[in-house]
Amino acid sequence: MTAVKASEAAQEIEKLLGLHPKGFDLSLDRITRLLGVLGNPQERLPPVIHIAGTNGKGSVTAFSRAILEASGLSVHVHTSPHLVNWHERYRLGVKGGRGQLVGDAVFADAVRRVAAANDGQKITVFEILTAVTFLLFSEHPADVAIIEVGLGGRFDATNVIARPAVSVIMPISLDHQAYLGDRVELIAAEKAGIMKRGCAVVIGHQEEEAAREVLVSTADRLGCPYTVYGQDFMAHEEFGRLIYQDEFSLSDLPLPRLTGRHQYANAAAAIRAVKAAGFDVSDHAIEQGLQSVEWPGRLQRLTLGKLAAIAPVGAEIWVDGGHNPGAGQVIAETMANFEERDPRPLFLIIGMINTKDPIGYFNAFKGLAEQVFTVPIRASDAGLDPVALADDAASAGFEAGAVSGVAEALAAISQMFENDPVAPRILIGGSLYLVGDVLADNGTPPK
Known part of the structure; x- marks a missing residue:
């Protein structure tokens, strides 16, 4: 089920790249219209962990997936961009095992169906590929879906999920200023756009106090139960082990497999997110997840x-x-x-x-x-x-x-x-x- 060079799906996407503009055009109107034609597959997903942030999105996605799979759950995962093959953006959950990159025939068929539903209307290829995510994830059963934001949050094409199990906001710094603003608080406001009224929120480690304040005030305004790294949950190294603590537990865990001390806070955010989403994960599953996690191209x-x-x-x-x-x-x-x-x-x-x-x-x-x-x-x-x-x-x-x-x-x-x-x-x-x-x-x- 792994991708191959010059695959059928890649050829279909190349056709789309020739027809539609590259890059981002931040709006929810086009994706909402397209999903309506497709029968709103985003409304038929398993519980969703929705993840935004300038840095650390991919790592918390990888940690969350590893922990949930170690608990025996099937996990769909959407990430972007890909490194080598388009197929990397879509991992389909396997019950009791590790998710697999989407098979080429299944992927190509989904791209063709979404393109046909769009019927030549103005749209970006990223929006078409996001609709493919929802179509694939709605048609293949799984226990949970982890969906990573592409750019920003408020107007990102993934932000049509009405009731996420949890919204996660990872560290925010200056990036994509042309789209999101030239001050960290403006970027934080865009990322905070994935929060939904009354739905759980996890705020990862924020170096910038201005970003943290925007995220907390938005969660307060929307009545979201939220937890903040460094306040409600945290992690640190002690004698070669990772000590994780939140309001309910204290766990002595192995250091994560991903390289770098910054991964301690990323791992903590994933543990907290999985719990906030309503999944009862054991310390044994968390240990297995921290030791088996993979995230290509990041250290x-x-x-x-x-x-x-x-x-x-x-x-x-x-x-x-x-x-x-x-x-x-x-x-x-x-x-x-x-x-x-x-x-x-x-x-x-x-x-x-x-x-x-x-x-x-x-x-x-x-x-x-x-x-x-x-x-x-x-x-x-x-x-x-x-x-x-x-x-x-x-x-x-x-x-x-x-x-x-x-x-x-x-x-x-x-x-x-x-x-x-x-x-x-x-x-x-x-x-x-x-x-x-x-x-x-x-x-x-x-x-």
Whole structure:
């Protein structure tokens, strides 16, 4: 049931990309009309965990899925964007087992039916693919559906769910300012748009007090029972274990499998969300979930593959799709923790799209990285010119240069360390599009 190259579904989506505008056009009118033609499948879903936020959405989605599946439940999951194959956006639940990426024939059929229902009306491809989510999830039984917001919240195409079991708002920082506003409180107000009157809300760790205040006041205004990280639930490391606490319990758990201390707060938000959604999960299921969780392209280590083979022998290679200053700070903190434990020179291989803040991202790595290689992004026509991106890195104080691609950057680093006994640490990132290119070229796509 895994995706294949040049799949039937991918061909159908390519047809749609030729007919409809790319990107986002934030409104609920078109998706509401289309879903009405389809018989409103969004009204026939299992309990929904709806997740928004600037950073951490994917991690809390992955943790929630792992915990629920460890409890024996079948879990549908919608995420976006994908890294390599469109199929990654749709995982269908399997009773008593791990969910599987949608099969190609089933996916292609759903895309065709949704496109036919739209009948050539003005719409974005993201809206069509969101309607595919609701159609697939309504036609395949499951115990729960986890649905990740695409962009913002209030006018995101996923925000047609009338009564979510819980709405989760993860950390908010500046991103997509052209769509969501140039102040964190404006962005928070857009994300808070997924809250529904009287429905449970979980507010994840917020660095920005202004964002936290907006989220809490919105939940209060809508009469939502809500819990806030750091106030009503929390997690921290103690003697190599994760201690989770909320108003009902104190749990001694293994550290999560996902790398980075920021994952402690993400894991805590997932535990709280699953409970707030009404699922009675045991500590044993939570332990299993924390240890089995997977989230490709987010501080994922590459040890084998075509690209990994080009790097210096013994090099530590990480890929991460974080692309805004907030994500850069979190990733840099993790690299600093690695440096304390195992000192190695750090090199960055970075590609970004033109809606991001490169200097803000690079600033997070001051004093950590020795050199930056900038690369083009094959999977997006919005990629920044590598020469301009190298200039941004230089403006942030780094030695930087543009190269033709990740393979050339790895080969250059390998040449530098030909006779060096200490192998480097290499971070490849700045864009999920770039990470998708890397995983495809490396021969290790998500499954």
